[in-house]
Amino acid sequence: MSNIPENLKYAESHEWVHDEGDGTVTVGISDHAQELLGDLVFVELPETGAKLKAGDESAVVESVKAASDVYSPVDGEVIETNELLADSPEAINEAPYDNWIFKLKLSNPVQLDELLDAAAYASLVKAEEH
Amino acid sequence: MDELIPRTQTLIMLIFEHSKSGRRAQAQAPMADDGLSGIPDDLKRKRKPRLPEVSEMQAVRHYTRLSQKNFSIDTQFYPLGSCTMKYNPRACNTLAMLPGLINRHPLAPDSHSQGFLSTMYELQEILKEVTGMSAVSLAPMAGAQGEFAGIAMIRAYHDALGDTGRTEILVPDAAHGTNPATAVMCGYKAREIPSKADGDVDMDALEAALGPQTAGIMLTNPSTLGVFERRIKEIAGRVHEAGGLLYYDGANLNAILGRVRPGDMGFDVIHMNLHKTFSTPHGGGGPGAGPVGVSKRLQPFLPIPMVGTDGHDYHWLSEEQCPQSIGRLSAFAGNAGILLRAYVYAKMLGAEGMQRVADYSTLNANYMLKRLMDAGFTAAYPQRRATHEFIITLKNEARELGINAMDFAKRLLDYGIHAPTTYFPLLVPECFLIEPTETEAKESLDAFIDAMIKIREEARTDAKRVRGAPYTLPVRRLDDVRAARELDLRWQAEEEEERA
Numbered sequence: 001m002s003n004i005p006e007n008l009k010y011a012e013s014h015e016w017v018h019d020e021g022d023g024t025v026t027v028g029i030s031d032h033a034q035e036l037l038g039d040l041v042f043v044e045l046p047e048t049g050a051k052l053k054a055g056d057e058s059a060v061v062e063s064v065k066a067a068s069d070v071y072s073p074v075d076g077e078v079i080e081t082n083e084l085l086a087d088s089p090e091a092i093n094e095a096p097y098d099n100w101i102f103k104l105k106l107s108n109p110v111q112l113d114e115l116l117d118a119a120a121y122a123s124l125v126k127a128e129e130h
Numbered sequence: 131m132d133e134l135i136p137r138t139q140t141l142i143m144l145i146f147e148h149s150k151s152g153r154r155a156q157a158q159a160p161m162a163d164d165g166l167s168g169i170p171d172d173l174k175r176k177r178k179p180r181l182p183e184v185s186e187m188q189a190v191r192h193y194t195r196l197s198q199k200n201f202s203i204d205t206q207f208y209p210l211g212s213c214t215m216k217y218n219p220r221a222c223n224t225l226a227m228l229p230g231l232i233n234r235h236p237l238a239p240d241s242h243s244q245g246f247l248s249t250m251y252e253l254q255e256i257l258k259e260v261t262g263m264s265a266v267s268l269a270p271m272a273g274a275q276g277e278f279a280g281i282a283m284i285r286a287y288h289d290a291l292g293d294t295g296r297t298e299i300l301v302p303d304a305a306h307g308t309n310p311a312t313a314v315m316c317g318y319k320a321r322e323i324p325s326k327a328d329g330d331v332d333m334d335a336l337e338a339a340l341g342p343q344t345a346g347i348m349l350t351n352p353s354t355l356g357v358f359e360r361r362i363k364e365i366a367g368r369v370h371e372a373g374g375l376l377y378y379d380g381a382n383l384n385a386i387l388g389r390v391r392p393g394d395m396g397f398d399v400i401h402m403n404l405h406k407t408f409s410t411p412h413g414g415g416g417p418g419a420g421p422v423g424v425s426k427r428l429q430p431f432l433p434i435p436m437v438g439t440d441g442h443d444y445h446w447l448s449e450e451q452c453p454q455s456i457g458r459l460s461a462f463a464g465n466a467g468i469l470l471r472a473y474v475y476a477k478m479l480g481a482e483g484m485q486r487v488a489d490y491s492t493l494n495a496n497y498m499l500k501r502l503m504d505a506g507f508t509a510a511y512p513q514r515r516a517t518h519e520f521i522i523t524l525k526n527e528a529r530e531l532g533i534n535a536m537d538f539a540k541r542l543l544d545y546g547i548h549a550p551t552t553y554f555p556l557l558v559p560e561c562f563l564i565e566p567t568e569t570e571a572k573e574s575l576d577a578f579i580d581a582m583i584k585i586r587e588e589a590r591t592d593a594k595r596v597r598g599a600p601y602t603l604p605v606r607r608l609d610d611v612r613a614a615r616e617l618d619l620r621w622q623a624e625e626e627e628e629r630a
Contacts (some may be wrong), residue, residue: 009558036559041614064610065553092609129525 002031002125005097009112010121016097017115024079025112028100029061029070029092033124037063040089045081046085046102052076054111061092061103074111076104144621145182145192155186199604201548203411204538207574210564211519211551212306212354214384214406214475214490218471221478222409226470231297236462240445247444250463251437253473254421260476260484261383261400262393263423267432269464276401276420277312277348279381282456283424283431284346284375284400285316290431290454296345296373302331303557304353306379318345325557329357329511331365340372350379351395352386354555355510356495356563366396375399375428380420383407384491385518388484398425408472419468430454435463490568494575498566501579510558519565521558528560533589533596535560538582540607541599545581549629 004010009017013031018026034040044060052058052072059070080103084091090100106112116124142148184192202208208215209276226232234246254266270276281299288296299313302323310320321339324332331349347369351359359365366376378392384407392400404419405412412418424432434455436447446463449455479487490572495516502522503509510521528534539549539562566575589596600606 038553039611041611062614064614066556068556 002035003097004031004118004122004125006118008097009073009115009117011071012124013071013073015070015073017073017112018100019112020103023109024103024105025074025076025105026069026100027058027073029096030084030121030125031096032128033068034093034096037061037068038065039063040092041091042067043085043092043101045083045085046078046103048078048081050078051107052104054075054108061089070101072104073115074104074106075083076106077107079103139288141197142192143188145184145189146621146623148184148188148192149182149332151183153183153185154190155184157186200601201543206546206548207566207578208548208568209550209564209566209570209578210548211521212355212381212554213412214403214518214565214567215412215548215550216384216406216409216567217569218409218411219478220501222471222474226467231470232467236466240443244444247437247446249473250466251439251444253469253476254437256473256476257402257421257423259481260388260391261402261423262391263397263400264309264393264426265429265432265436266421266423267434267436268421268469269421269433269435269459270401270420270422271465272416272418273381273401273403273405273420274308274312274463275356275459276403276422277308277377278315279420279422279433279456279459280377280399280401281312281316281346281348283320283422284377284429285318286431286454286456287375287428288345293373293447294540295342297375298339298343299345300336300347300369300374302347302349302353304329304331304350304355304555305348306350306354306381307554309348309350309379312424313348323347325353325355329353329355329359329514333361333364333368336365336368340368340374342373344369344372344374346375346377346398348379349397351392352382352519354382354563356516356518356520357514357515357556358385362395370396380407382518385488386564387488388481388486389488393423393425399423399428404472405468408473410468410471417465417468419465419472421464421469431456433457433459437609487568488518492516492571494518494566494568495564497519497572498541498564498575498579501576502582505579505583506580512560518567519563521555521563523558524560524562527586527589531586531589532593533585535562537589538562538585538598541585541588541596542578542581543600544586544602545577547578547581 010030014030016028016030020026040061040063042062046058052075053074054074056072057069058072061068061070082100085099181432203215203217230245234243239248250268252267257266270279297319298321299307299318300323301313301320302325304325313320321337323339326332351362353359369376376396377396378397380400380402383402387407401420401422404421431454434448434452437444438447495518497521499509499516507522508526510523524535524538539552542549553561554563585596
């Protein structure tokens with residue numbers, strides 16, 4: 001069973017969201033997602049300043065198996081991206097919750113309530129595994 | 131064991147590594163003048179190119195040895211899902227290489243090309259018949275170009291109607307992997323439609339996605355999940371009502387050849403991979419042929435050239451006769467050699483033979499699926515009958531034995547079997563997509579299943595052995611991560627490296 005921290009929110013497409021409490025959020029991919037993808041070899045980051053809608057393709061994670069889109073879990077503007085990942089995509093495999101992909105300034109904070117909590121995401125992962 | 135085999139020679143993979151300065155292959159038949167005397171001096175290179183300097187025998191041995199390392203359909207079972215690695219009759223090669231065909235100059239006048247043009251015309255007609263479309267162009271030179279032509283025609287159709295608000299192409303998640311890329315190349319936004327647990331398209335999600343922005347939908351049926359989309363007529367109806375068109379990816383045409391026609395399912399445009407379905411040795415990156423077939427409304431937009439006839443003579447159709455065409459996709463008329471092979475293959479099979487292709491490719495797949503399930507392997511869609519291919523998931527083996535799909539794939543090589551497609555489609559964890567094709571005997575199918583059972587046994591008793599596979603090939607387990615991250619395919623001479 002993969003690691004699903006209690007303090008995060010999750011999207012059905014396997015992104016995690018950390019509410020920074022100041023109108024911004026940090027976004028990455030879940031432990032389950034990195035496990036499915038396998039060894040990451042490349043991460044394409046969004047442009048800072050890009051305005052994203054929930055469900056928009058925002059980044060790409062590429063592993064030896066496949067390239068997968070990362071979707072923006074909420075509406076917002078990209079204010080920072082994790083440049084470390086350009087050289088060390090494997091950091092996501094090693095610590096998916098420490099190695100975030102981008103940060104957003106929320107344009108519609110109520111959307112956070114629509115995301116899954118840890119328990120709901122755990123049952124989604126469980127359902128996928130069976 | 132390893133130490134008992136003397137290492138008499140190191141593995142030399144590149145002809146350059148045999149090279150010794152000044153070594154020559156002198157015993158060559160005299161060559162005629164190369165006819166290149168008219169080239170101006172300033173266009174000629176000053177230094178000779180760096181070519182390997184080897185004797186004739188070294189060259190012969192080098193390439194013969196390399197050919198012996200081939201893991202190919204000529205030597206091994208190759209059940210690579212979604213690729214249709216069928217055996218291609220030698221007769222297709224022989225007849226496509228008749229001197230009258232291969233010596234024809236591509237710029238020869240129509241009057242000197244009647245034999246070639248008549249076969250191309252007839253091939254267009256055969257493909258129309260087998261797909262149920264109104265017209266066919268043979269111009270696209272590969273599957274990807276066929277896809278591009280297909281969506282470019284959909285775009286040209288909407289543009290001709292002044293309907294420029296259609297910006298989206300719908301792509302089910304079980305569609306062929308290249309489809310979203312094609313949509314984007316043609317200036318569309320690709321919008322994914324999920325499939326349901328039984329493998330069919332989620333109709334509610336489709337319904338929600340359709341609208342005045344919908345240009346069309348790209349589907350392959352059977353899908354890459356190895357199941358037939360049962361509600362295809364309903365899907366076609368709904369997409370057409372919304373003003374969109376339907377594109378059929380021909381990747382899986384083998385499953386329905388001569389049995390079901392995309393035109394009858396309601397598709398407006400289809401591309402075919404002749405190099406898969408209609409006999410060409412493929413898998414080495416080409417050449418391919420991706421003809422497109424269309425319904426009436428897309429006919430004016432077909433890529434050129436095509437072949438027409440006045441009932442007596444055959445001639446090229448070009449810009450003049452097809453002013454609304456999306457244009458040319460290559461300098462001449464597609465990959466003529468591949469088209470000729472497809473023509474020979476289709477003529478040898480006939481309508482009845484094509485049905486047998488579909489029948490036996492699906493029978494073989496279902497036989498394998500049943501035996502694998504009986505042996506305790508997990509089908510991804512156990513409630514569905516397989517088409518020409520099917521998916522098993524090795525997630526239980528990965529969890530319980532610590533042996534994942536890649537380990538099985540590598541160990542299969544030691545059993546003399548090419549691995550099936552692994553980790554595709556992405557929807558199914560630890561998956562194998564297996565396509566035996568109609569050309570394999572029952573013994574090959576059984577050998578694959580027996581190998582799978584044995585590997586699982588090995589995993590139980592000696593998991594390390596499986597994880598270390600392959601042992602019998604020129605190279606052992608490759609470092610996939612490093613290969614992807616530090617791609618380096620260029621050989622450089624040492625001197626050049628020093629200079630750089």
